[in-house]
Amino acid sequence: MTNKSHYNSGLRKLVQQRRDCIEHSTAVHVEDFEKTYHALYTQDAVEFLKILPNSSVQLVLIDPPYNLELETWDKFANYLEWAKQWIDELYRVMSDNANCVIFGGFQFQDLKQGDILEVLHYTRHNTKLRLINLIVWYYKNGMSAHRYFANRHEEAIWLSKTKKYYFNLDAVRVPYDEESKRAALRDKRLIAANIEKGKNPTNVWEIGRLNGNSSERVGHPTQKPKEVIRRFVRALSYEGAVVLDFFAGSGTTGAVCIEENRHSILVDSDSSLKEYFNKHLQKLDTTKGKPFEVLEQIRITEYLNKVRTK
Ligand SMILES: C[S@@+](CC[C@H](N)C(=O)[O-])C[C@H]1O[C@@H](n2cnc3c(N)ncnc32)[C@H](O)[C@@H]1O
Numbered sequence: 001m002t003n004k005s006h007y008n009s010g011l012r013k014l015v016q017q018r019r020d021c022i023e024h025s026t027a028v029h030v031e032d033f034e035k036t037y038h039a040l041y042t043q044d045a046v047e048f049l050k051i052l053p054n055s056s057v058q059l060v061l062i063d064p065p066y067n068l069e070l071e072t073w074d075k076f077a078n079y080l081e082w083a084k085q086w087i088d089e090l091y092r093v094m095s096d097n098a099n100c101v102i103f104g105g106f107q108f109q110d111l112k113q114g115d116i117l118e119v120l121h122y123t124r125h126n127t128k129l130r131l132i133n134l135i136v137w138y139y140k141n142g143m144s145a146h147r148y149f150a151n152r153h154e155e156a157i158w159l160s161k162t163k164k165y166y167f168n169l170d171a172v173r174v175p176y177d178e179e180s181k182r183a184a185l186r187d188k189r190l191i192a193a194n195i196e197k198g199k200n201p202t203n204v205w206e207i208g209r210l211n212g213n214s215s216e217r218v219g220h221p222t223q224k225p226k227e228v229i230r231r232f233v234r235a236l237s238y239e240g241a242v243v244l245d246f247f248a249g250s251g252t253t254g255a256v257c258i259e260e261n262r263h264s265i266l267v268d269s270d271s272s273l274k275e276y277f278n279k280h281l282q283k284l285d286t287t288k289g290k291p292f293e294v295l296e297q298i299r300i301t302e303y304l305n306k307v308r309t310k
Contacts, residue, residue, distance in 0.1 A: 018191060026097060026164050028238045035291040036240075038254045038264045039303045042271040045246040049089035056304055057093055057265070058166065058241035060100040061232055061253050063224055067114045068105070071221060073269065079114020080122060086246065087119065091128050093244070094161040099236040100129065103156045103224070116155050129159040132167075137228055139209045158236070171234040173198030205231065218279035220250035220272075229256045237262055242307055250276035259288040263307045265300075 017024065041048055064083070065074040076082050090100055104116025123129050135156045144150050175198045176184060184195045207227050210216055216226060229252050237243055239261040245253035248266035251273055257264035258281075266273060274296070281294070295303060 018194070026166055028097070028166060030239045033240050035293060036258060036261055036263050036289070037293050037295060037303065037306050038258065038266065039295045039298050040251070040273060040277060041267045041297060042269070042273060043267055044269050045267055046085045046089070048246055048267045049086055049093060051300060052093045053301070053304065054092050055095045056242065057244040058095050058098045059233070059237040059243045060090060060094060060098070061229065061243055061245050062101070062247050063103040063249065064247045066105045076114060080118050083114070083119055084122060087123055087127060091161060096162050097164050097166045098161050099165050100159045101156050101232050101236065102159070103154060105154045116157065120157050123159060129161065131157065132160050132165065133158045133203050136204045138204055138206045141209055141211060166236060166238060168235055168238065169200060170197055172201055172231050174201045201231065216283065218250045218276045220276050223250050224252050226252060226256050229253055230260065233257060233260050233262060248273055251280055255280035255284060258292045259285055261290050265303070
């Protein structure tokens with residue numbers, strides 16, 4: 001039986017457009033700019049969102065508490081009631097081509113309510129946000145278990161505000177190994193130039209978690225690897241875009257934004273964000289990124305004026 005996935009009309013149109021060198025309608029042309037700005041706030045996420053103007057960010061990238069009771073900030077009487085407060089603000093603060101990534105995990109040990117599935121269900125049924133992908137972040141290192149299968153994945157949901165969301169696949173393609181590259185080049189349905197650029201990383205990402213002595217570590221208990229954040233930042237935002245992380249933790253998102261020439265807004269209720277972020281700054285890859293400026297507790301309207309002024 002024919003594999004129908006190759007006969008998807010939308011996909012065929014996109015492939016033809018690429019062959020004809022026609023730009024996709026969501027392409028963005030970035031004007032040159034001198035430096036990036038990174039604003040830090042010690043504030044509750046919901047309070048911060050309420051003062052953020054409409055359509056002010058192009059990527060929201062958040063790693064909220066997972067409701068696993070790992071830390072004092074990770075305990076909730078009713079997780080979803082709490083999460084609804086920030087979910088309800090997302091659509092408003094996103095620009096029309098914006099994306100939103102929410103990390104999470106599944107509750108698999110007891111009857112406690114609230115996890116990424118409930119966040120996804122609420123978002124789909126109660127907001128205008130559109131689900132684009134559910135990404136499975138798979139890793140080989142983790143805790144063992146005796147009464148259930150040891151967990152080796154976390155999830156991230158990718159939502160957009162409209163159909164005109166920004167997506168740059170070329171920025172995150174992964175190289176083919178020699179054998180699969182030869183096979184791909186023989187496949188007439190594929191574009192040779194794209195094969196040279198690499199393949200789609202798919203929605204299952206194998207990236208190691210940070211172990212205790214990783215050189216990336218800055219001391220935050222739930223720090224995410226830069227590689228995971230970088231893939232989202234590169235694919236779902238463009239240079240000069242404003243990226244918001246209102247559960248910033250150590251500020252990993254901001255560190256990646258500096259290296260990738262995006263502006264960032266980092267918010268955390270814990271004032272240790274500042275110290276952790278300084279440690280990230282000491283470890284930055286200095287071969288990457290434009291000059292940058294870190295601003296603390298700046299008025300949000302002043303910050304947005306700065307990033308809009310080239
Ligand atoms: C999972 S961690 C984020 C870690 C981050 N991705 C990193 O790589 O460092 C979640 C963060 O949310 C913060 N947090 C919890 N409740 C918050 C709230 N209501 N408002 C703002 N931040 C909050 C916690 O202090 C914690 O640092």
